[in-house]
Amino acid sequence: MVRSVILGLRYLLSCLNLTLILSLTGVVSATIHPQEEMRVFTQLPATLQEVDVIIAGGGTAACVIASRISDADPQLSILVVEQGGNNLDDPTIVHPLLFLSYLAPTSNATLFHQATAEEQLGGRELVVPSGGVLGGGSSINLMMYSRAQRTDFDNWATNGWSADDMIPYLKKLETYSGPGSETTHGFNGPEQISGGTYRANRSTDQFIEAAAKVGYPEIADLQGLDFNNGVQRAQRFISPEGKRQDAAHTYLHPRLQDGKHPNLNVLVETQVLRVIFDGKKACGIEIRPNPAKQTNITGASKQTIKAKKMVIVSAGALGTPLILERSGVGPTPETLFESQPTATFQSVLASPSVPHNDPPHKD
């Protein structure tokens, strides 16, 4: 609880810092990436109607998974399907300061979900934003470097997911330049972690001083898994040069551009309607151009893509359950029809692990 209050204050403080970056932000000129242009599509090319691996969703985890699979075997043909647009060099994404634009209802990179009324919130219906663009939440979030506590992982009490099991992966993803120990931080990963290019030292110092007076000391590295109840000069998912470290710019785009991953492909502005099954084996997906993005397309335009080896659904905590339920995979066959009683679903698999009508988490 104390920690989340402090995190909230840290967000605020960071916004203050970021406003000041405005004057330091230059104008970006668009760079041409010929390799990437050959690999990112808005229409499904005939050559990609059958691939080895389909990844439904192009968010944070999907960018990482696609990249790691492609590294492991560059021969595998991989297709990432994202409903939102490409974020490559989009100045509002690359430049940390401009993140506030994603809170605007008109944002073309945010999906706003209307939650159901919550008794505990006086009946209010919260609006829950999520990433609606390549890179997902990592393209539109506040970029605060914030990691779970050791006890958060350990409390899962799940084999292979303890804090000690997770540390090698936490290290693998980052190139950390903040204060702290080598036992919990990594120095060779794709995500640059730094304080960013500007700090409002005066307000930061005053905040830290005030926090100390009410019993929250300054802790050099609050993200070392074993520290809590204190404040820190925030580190961020921002490179020392001042660029957002979203998973598309750190994992996916470099591989689309390096000529070494010729079979990694991305289809943007395209919705995944459902996973297609052969018995109980996923063998493809059904897609359509996202009508909110590709307004020039009319009429029936559903298409199918076959997966020779695997379909991975990685469409976020709010997107994945919907795709699964539309595909006939839900907690029970009955739940499939609750929200869309007239739809024609065929129950493929009853799986209690598919969340159904779960209230989204609120920080």
Ligand SMILES: *[C@@H]1O[C@H](CO)[C@@H](O)[C@H](O)[C@H]1NC(C)=O
């Ligand atoms: C959002 O719209 C702006 C302005 O039209 C455009 O430059 C940008 O590429 C769009 N971004 C995405 C992710 O679609």
Ligand SMILES: *[C@@H]1O[C@H](CO)[C@@H](O)[C@H](O)[C@H]1NC(C)=O
């Ligand atoms: C803030 O303090 C740090 C550490 O002393 C220093 O490196 C940095 O230049 C200061 N930033 C500003 C904007 O004064």
Ligand SMILES: *[C@@H]1O[C@H](CO)[C@@H](O)[C@H](O)[C@H]1NC(C)=O
């Ligand atoms: C529709 O518009 C998109 C840009 O939003 C473009 O990439 C695509 O080629 C267009 N499709 C057709 C069939 O004209």
